[in-house]
Amino acid sequence: MSSKEAVVVVENNEAEIEQVCDHPRAHTQLARFQRNDSLDMESRSFSTLRAHPSPKGPAMSVIMQLAFQSIGIVYGDIGTSPLYVYASTFTDGIKHKDDILGVLSLIFYTITLIPLVKYVLIVLRANDNGDGGTFALYSLLCRYAKVGLIPNQQLEDAEVSHYQLELPKSNRVKRASRLKSKLENSQFAKLFLLFATMLGTSMVIGDGVLTPCISVLSAVGGIKQETSITDDGVVWISVAILVCLFMVQRFGTDKVGYSFAPIICIWFAFIGGIGAYNFIKYDTSVIKAINPKYIIDYFRRNKKDAWISLGGVVLAITGTEALFADVGHFTVRSIQISMCSVTYPALILAYTGQASFLRENTDLVSDTFYKSLPHNLYWPMFVVAVAAAIIASQAMISGTFSIIQQSLSLGCFPRVKIVHTSGKYEGQVYIPEINYILMLACVAVTAGFKSTTKIGNAYGIAVVFVMTLTSAFLTLIMIMIWKTNILLVIAYVVIIGSVELIYxxxxxYKFDQGGYLPLAFAAVLMTIMYVWNDVYRRKYYYELENKISPERVKEIAVNVEFCRIPGMAMFYSELVQGIPPIFKHYMENVPALHSVLVFVSIKSLPISKVPLEERFLFRRVEPKELNVFRCVARYGYTDVRNEQEPFEKVLAEKLKEFIANEIWVSQKLLQNAETAGGGGDGDGDDIDGVQQACDEERTLEGVEREIEVVEKAERDGIVHLIGESEVVAGKGSGIGKRILIDYGYNFLKRNLRQTDKVFDIPHKRLVKVGMTYEL
Known part of the structure; x- marks a missing residue:
């Protein structure tokens, strides 16, 4: 922005600033430019009761297009469940024909209760400005109550669009306030919420490993019916498909919705149509399964075996969490329409048709899906089944990438490279390291287990764990944020919660039959997350306790032994409140300051997106002549950090806007104070008008001078200074702390991405400043 452009900025803001200055609380606007604020200290409290007006929703035509696309993204997993549910439920064969009715009734009520009632009608309402998943629920709680473990909340955060929650007006405030107070005052509660979020994240990642295995293996297994290929051959074909699937991930999923939706629509049409055909052909009396009495009879006959078989029934709702996790790519209404109009009817018809077939062919339960097909449709159905299995796998792999990206924002995952594969869809990301780890894990599981039954045992644990955690978070949201009637909360816990706990x-129970697998994945992932997050928090508290005061910076800057060199320096740190101690270490070794110095802190807010115009929060370090500023760059957990436009260029432009606004607002408020203090008319008004014109001209000249200083510094060159702090356990630390910091954390740090690679900082203008912290 040139000096002439600065004039435009000032003129564009003049009318708005005059309105601000005329407001009786104008001094609060000036406070935004003062230095003794929340960039120095943590905010103690701020209201979350004010809500931004909700934007008008998309047109119905757009919703219908999104509903169509969502069929290809969201329902691949739950849609391919008919491939293996009956085989996984009746692992020892069918002992009584009415057992089929009991299992069909279980499947019907499970699909109705969990995906339809719980997720479509209730959980989707708990989205975070359109984004879903375990992390979104945790973010809602962090915004409403101070349950985050890092004290980097700021007063200005509450001014960001969509930060405030739209809370219902209710008289149930007292109960919500009590619960909120207990959470905020309990360190155990805060740790438990973070632990639960990590566990849910780990289980979904485990789901991302198991979905490709069971879906592809089940689909390819059908080839044995028409060929002489053995079980080992099926396994190796599945492995080859999985390797190809992961190899193409780097190309992104830009047109994934329109590409996959037609295939999944054909799949649903096939399974629904074949289900209706089998229902009419074999046994229409299975419609009796709508009576829950058959569930009771099933448990009476089989007792413990019926309870064990629930591990197979629950596979009918695998992928349900994708309804909520992927809502950010669509809308709540579009997901509701596609689920109710396409997915739910097709699944009910498919399971009903298979039950009718099994009533006449109880000995074919191990290959129910392919054996129940009309012979002429075998090969078309096989091709569509394999394609649907690949699509189901793709959805969970993409979901895993998104979850890792969200975990990074929480400081719960080591730095990895995130590649944004689409300029049109911001949420589509690819993480090379995670992709290769997932591929190796999928190949190992498929080659090691070889059977969908054993993989199904593992799969069920991952699915139900995530659902149970979602219900726990949702209960807190219903009480604290929605302030739901307590009777409805109790009904939800008793009905939905009890069903999920039984499953x-x-x-x-099948822990030793493959069920240990997702728990082993979760244990490894949570160990990594815990080590990284624990040391991340320790580092933040260390810097907070040892931060440099603005007065100390002033002393350093005015020291005659230091020289000012041309150019702009951006000094990066994670500390939001104050200036990190590593700056003092730098000044002691390099006695020089650039003509413009900006301390940059990258901060993640517990919301999905921060608009660019609200991203940067600037403060000036006094005295003014130093040209030292502090900046907090705020991002949501789904925001792109390596924008197409270089970060340094955007920051410099926003800095110049800040300087122009700061000077103009200060001058306007000063003029208003003088006007309010004196009075006059006639010739006095003319003199005041001339004086005001002179003041405005001087203000404009001041703006141009300061902006010219920044522009000259830009032309002289921008240098990026990154504080690379090494951490070691302090003297006298116990063996556990030494293992955690000296070995665990430092091993992860050495083997993963560095800050400059994550933020795409040019190497030619990068200076790393090293310092050791004893934690």
Whole structure:
């Protein structure tokens, strides 16, 4: 922005600033430019009761297009469940024909209760400005109550669009306030919420490993019916498909919706149509399964075996979490329409048709899906089934990448490279390291287990764990944020919660039959997350306790031994409140300051996106002549950090806007104060008008001078200074702390991405400043 452009900025803001200055609380606007604010200290409290007006929703035509696209993205996993549910439920064969009715009734009520009632009608309402998943629920709680473990909240955060929650007006405030107070005052509660979020994240990643395995293996297994290929051959074909699937991830999924939706639509049409055909052809009396009495009879006949078989029934709702996790790519209404109009009817018809077939062919339960097909449709159905399995895998792999990206924002995952594969869809990301780890894990599981039954045992645990955690978070949201009637909360916990806990107890019973697998994945991932997050928090608290005061910076800057060199320096740190101690270390070794110095802190807010115009929060370090500023760059957990326009260029432009606004607002407020203090008319008004014109001209000249200083510094060159702090356990630390910091954390740090690679900082203008912290 040139000096002439600065005039335009000032003129564009003049009318708005005059309105601000005329407001009786104008001094609060000036406070935004003062230095003794929340960039120095943590905010103690701020209201979350004010809500931004909700934008008008998209047109119905757009919603219908999104509903169509969502069929290809969201329902691949739950849609391919008919491939293996009956085989996984009746692992020892069908002992009584009415057992089929009991299992069909279980499937019907499970699909109705969990995906339809819980997720479509309730959980989707708990989205975070359109984004879903475990992390979104945790973010809602962090915004409403101070349950985050890092004290980097700021008063200005509450001014960001969509930060405030739209809370219902209710008289149930007292109960919500009590619960909020207990959470905020309990360190255990804060740790538990973070632990639960990590566990949910780990389980979904485990789901991302198991979905490709069971879906592809089940689909390819059908080839044995028409060929002489053995079980080992099926395994190796599945492995080859999985390797190809992961190899093409780097190309992104830009047109994934329109590409995949037609295939999944054909799949749903096939399974629904074949289900209706089998229902009419074999046994229409299975419609009796709508009576829940058959569930009771099933448990009476089979007792413990019926309870164990629930681990197979629960596979009918695998992928349900994708309804919520992927809502950010679509809208709540579009997901509701596609689920109710396409997915739910097709699944009910498919399971009903298979039940009718099994009533006449109880000995074919191990290959129910392919055996129940009309012979002429075998090969078309095989091709569509394999394609649908690949699509189901793609959805969970993409979801895993998104979850890792969200975990990074929380400081719960080591730095990895995130590649944004689409300029049109911001949420589509690719993480090379995670992709190769997932590929190796999928190949190992497929080659090691070889059977969908064993993989199904593992799969069920991952699915039900995530659902149970979602219900726990949702209960807190219903009480604290929505302020739901307590009777409805109790009804939700009793009905939905009890069903999920029964399923969880069943899948845990098969721990030694493959069920240990997702728990082993979760244990490894949570160890990595815990080590990284624990040391991340320790580092933040160390810098907070040892931060440099603005007065100390002033002393350093005015020291005659230091010289000012041309150019702009951007000094990066994670500390939001104050200036990090590593700056003092730098000044002691390099006695020089650039003509413009900006301390930059990258901060993640517990919201999905921060608009660019609200991203940068600037403050000036006094005295003014130093040209030292502090900047907090705020991002949501789904925001792109390596924008197409270089970060340094955007920051410099916003800095110049800040300087122009700061000077103009200060001058306007000063003029208003003088006007309010004196009075006059006639010739006095003319003199005041001339004086005001002179003041405005001087203000404009001041703006141009300061902006010219910044522009000259830009022309002289921008240098990026990154504080690379090494951490070691302090003297006298116990063995546990030494293992955690000296070995665990430092091993992860050495083997993963560095800050400059994450933020795409040019190497030619990068200076790393090293310092050792004893934690």
């Amino acid at each position: 969880l107890s069943s899948v845990l």
